[in-house]
Amino acid sequence: MNLLDIRNLSIELIHDDQNILAVDKVSLSMKEGEVRGLVGESGSGKSLLAQALVGVLDDKWHVHADRFHWRGIDLLRLSIEERKTLLSRDIAMIFQEPMACLDPTTAIGEQLTEAIDSSQLSGFFWQRKQQRQSSAIKLLHKVGIKDHTACLTSYPHQLTDALCQRVMIAMALARRPILLIADEPTAAMENTNQGQIFRLLASLNQLKNMSILLISHDLENITHWTNTITVMYSGQFVEAGTTEQIFNKPLHPYTRALVDSSPSANLHLPAKSRLMTLPGSIPILQHIPIGCRLGPRCPRAQKACVNAPSVTNFHGHKVSCHFPLTPLKKPSKRIIKEAC
Amino acid sequence: MSGLLQVKELSKSYRHKNYWFNRKKTTVLAPISFNVDAHQTLAIIGKTGSGKSTLAKLLVGAEPASSGCIYLNGQALQSASYKQRCQHIRMIFQDSGTTLNPSLTILQLLDEPLKLNTLFNEVKRKEIIRITLQKVGLLGDHMNFYPHMFSGGQKQRISLARAIILQPKVIILDEALASLDPSLRSQMINLLLDLQQQMGLAYILISHNLGIIRHFSDNIMVLSKGEVVESGITRDVMSKPQHKVTQKLLMNQSFQLKPKKA
Numbered sequence: 001m002n003l004l005d006i007r008n009l010s011i012e013l014i015h016d017d018q019n020i021l022a023v024d025k026v027s028l029s030m031k032e033g034e035v036r037g038l039v040g041e042s043g044s045g046k047s048l049l050a051q052a053l054v055g056v057l058d059d060k061w062h063v064h065a066d067r068f069h070w071r072g073i074d075l076l077r078l079s080i081e082e083r084k085t086l087l088s089r090d091i092a093m094i095f096q097e098p099m100a101c102l103d104p105t106t107a108i109g110e111q112l113t114e115a116i117d118s119s120q121l122s123g124f125f126w127q128r129k130q131q132r133q134s135s136a137i138k139l140l141h142k143v144g145i146k147d148h149t150a151c152l153t154s155y156p157h158q159l160t161d162a163l164c165q166r167v168m169i170a171m172a173l174a175r176r177p178i179l180l181i182a183d184e185p186t187a188a189m190e191n192t193n194q195g196q197i198f199r200l201l202a203s204l205n206q207l208k209n210m211s212i213l214l215i216s217h218d219l220e221n222i223t224h225w226t227n228t229i230t231v232m233y234s235g236q237f238v239e240a241g242t243t244e245q246i247f248n249k250p251l252h253p254y255t256r257a258l259v260d261s262s263p264s265a266n267l268h269l270p271a272k273s274r275l276m277t278l279p280g281s282i283p284i285l286q287h288i289p290i291g292c293r294l295g296p297r298c299p300r301a302q303k304a305c306v307n308a309p310s311v312t313n314f315h316g317h318k319v320s321c322h323f324p325l326t327p328l329k330k331p332s333k334r335i336i337k338e339a340c
Numbered sequence: 341m342s343g344l345l346q347v348k349e350l351s352k353s354y355r356h357k358n359y360w361f362n363r364k365k366t367t368v369l370a371p372i373s374f375n376v377d378a379h380q381t382l383a384i385i386g387k388t389g390s391g392k393s394t395l396a397k398l399l400v401g402a403e404p405a406s407s408g409c410i411y412l413n414g415q416a417l418q419s420a421s422y423k424q425r426c427q428h429i430r431m432i433f434q435d436s437g438t439t440l441n442p443s444l445t446i447l448q449l450l451d452e453p454l455k456l457n458t459l460f461n462e463v464k465r466k467e468i469i470r471i472t473l474q475k476v477g478l479l480g481d482h483m484n485f486y487p488h489m490f491s492g493g494q495k496q497r498i499s500l501a502r503a504i505i506l507q508p509k510v511i512i513l514d515e516a517l518a519s520l521d522p523s524l525r526s527q528m529i530n531l532l533l534d535l536q537q538q539m540g541l542a543y544i545l546i547s548h549n550l551g552i553i554r555h556f557s558d559n560i561m562v563l564s565k566g567e568v569v570e571s572g573i574t575r576d577v578m579s580k581p582q583h584k585v586t587q588k589l590l591m592n593q594s595f596q597l598k599p600k601k602a
Contacts, residue, residue, distance in 0.1 A: 041521035042492065192387065192588070218522055220551065261526035263555035272533055272556065277526040281493050 003211055004030040007067035011048050014060055020285050023048055026237045033209045037222045040232035043282050046215050050181045054093050092177035096184050098164035102156040108167055109152030112136045115174040139170040162193050181213045198225050220262040223247055231255050234293040241317035251324040253300050343375035344542050345510050350408035352394055368394045370567045381543040383557035391566040392546045396514045400431045427457050430503040434515040436495040440487040447483040476501045493524035512544045562586045
């Protein structure tokens with residue numbers, strides 16, 4: 001049974017004169033104990049998707065989905081209250097920009113103890129405070145903060161970005177979630193710290209069987225840690241498959257370009273040679289191309305690309321392209337005819 | 341003595357002023373010497389607080405050095421004469437969104453260095469701006485736009501245009517590629533490499549991303565706590581790191597890069 005099964009999720013921004021489709025029919029499924037990477041450049045809607053998952057988007061955004069199952073429970077049939085209690089129990093999220101997400105007027109210790117669920121505590125009510133405090137300290141040790149007294153008493157602005165990020169991770173882990181959504185957890189950190197955080201997440205995944213949805217804008221950063229990867233571009237689903245499939249045999253021109261554009265993935269390239277890259281820049285939300293949104297930048301674009309492609313499945317390797325790079329079967333004639 | 345940019349025994353230390361009797365001194369950068377030739381790229385890596393950015397600031401003259409001197413084409417650069425220095429050594433910052441003045445158009449932004457450093461008249465300056473914008477892959481008509489009308493990658497190109505508009509010899513890239521998306525980053529690398537070939541620029545690249553450094557740089561310098569712990573040709577240092585700090589830095593990234601074998 002899939003842990004999470006989302007089919008055709010769309011997120012629409014309600015604007016005065018026209019509605020903007022920020023995320024266009026993205027499907028995502030996760031198995032239990034899986035680490036899935038969600039990769040996309042800025043404006044690809046990956047953070048929006050994550051926020052829609054935990055249900056923290058405000059009224060401006062309209063979310064539709066054909067299917068939204070969480071551990072076999074159809075969330076679309078539940079009332080909002082029921083859905084909230086279910087999701088807040090099982091899913092935790094590490095938000096981007098820790099400085100902006102922590103409360104600047106409250107000490108870290110208070111924010112962290114608040115996040116600890118009282119169902120985890122035992123004993124009488126006068127023992128609770130002590131227990132909260134000790135479990136907060138344990139959480140800080142877990143994420144690699146050694147000086148817990150200084151950290152608990154300080155305010156967010158007194159800590160560095162990297163420390164704030166660790167506190168955010170500790171808060172997310174406080175509920176012992178089944179699924180952890182990590183939205184660029186290492187954006188503010190340097191390499192040595194990045195490695196530590198990824199190792200921590202990997203160990204939690206293996207010891208506690210916690211599933212992780214790892215969101216990143218850089219493919220090369222996360223490939224070592226993920227089992228499967230979903231690639232998005234400008235709000236559209238691009239490709240999904242195992243890490244090896246995505247990295248070694250990409251089917252979509254965009255994934256190919258992402259892999260080729262990273263110099264560290266192409267060690268055979270002579271130094272100072274030109275890197276493969278896509279022309280143009282990422283479209284802004286107000287001017288999204290119709291059909292396949294990669295169209296204007298795609299080297300393989302043809303007439304059929306003015307229609308949005310449907311998702312094809314090659315042995316679990318899903319790709320959304322009319323003309324994939326190494327097609328196992330020929331693109332169906334029907335689609336091309338329709339476009340013409 | 342050859343070499344476009346020569347740095348000799350450059351160092352930086354701060355004095356704490358509050359102590360009368362036991363004056364404390366913090367050394368941020370120990371005396372450091374290196375050479376950069378035209379068409380060459382020197383990469384500087386190190387952890388935070390290792391003095392990378394201080395070195396960049398000393399080179400552009402944003403901060404006075406405590407000791408040592410910088411020679412450009414064999415000519416010593418005085419710490420006070422900004423005129424000479426800002427013509428030849430230019431810098432691109434990490435976050436292009438915050439380094440462009442939002443209330444000025446691109447024309448005004450790029451006009452400023454020309455006005456201050458050259459004697460060209462208005463028509464000629466406009467001409468130069470048009471050519472420079474085309475060089476970095478933008479249109480000449482973009483000069484009437486304001487910075488907020490551009491995307492992140494385009495803003496970084498404008499910063500690059502501002503850097504190369506005075507025909508400099510050395511450009512310092514302080515994490516200039518870090519905040520870009522991967523597909524735009526490779527565009528930017530291609531552009532920088534092209535410009536290096538055309539104009540004979542020397543780059544000093546400060547970066548975390550070892551993949552880019554491996555691809556981009558000829559020489560490398562590893563800093564730790566203000567001291568150079570290792571330096572040499574990039575390929576040699578990367579394949580056989582000698583010092584502990586280098587090994588640690590390399591190890592931390594190299595295992596992230598390789599995809600898992602099935």
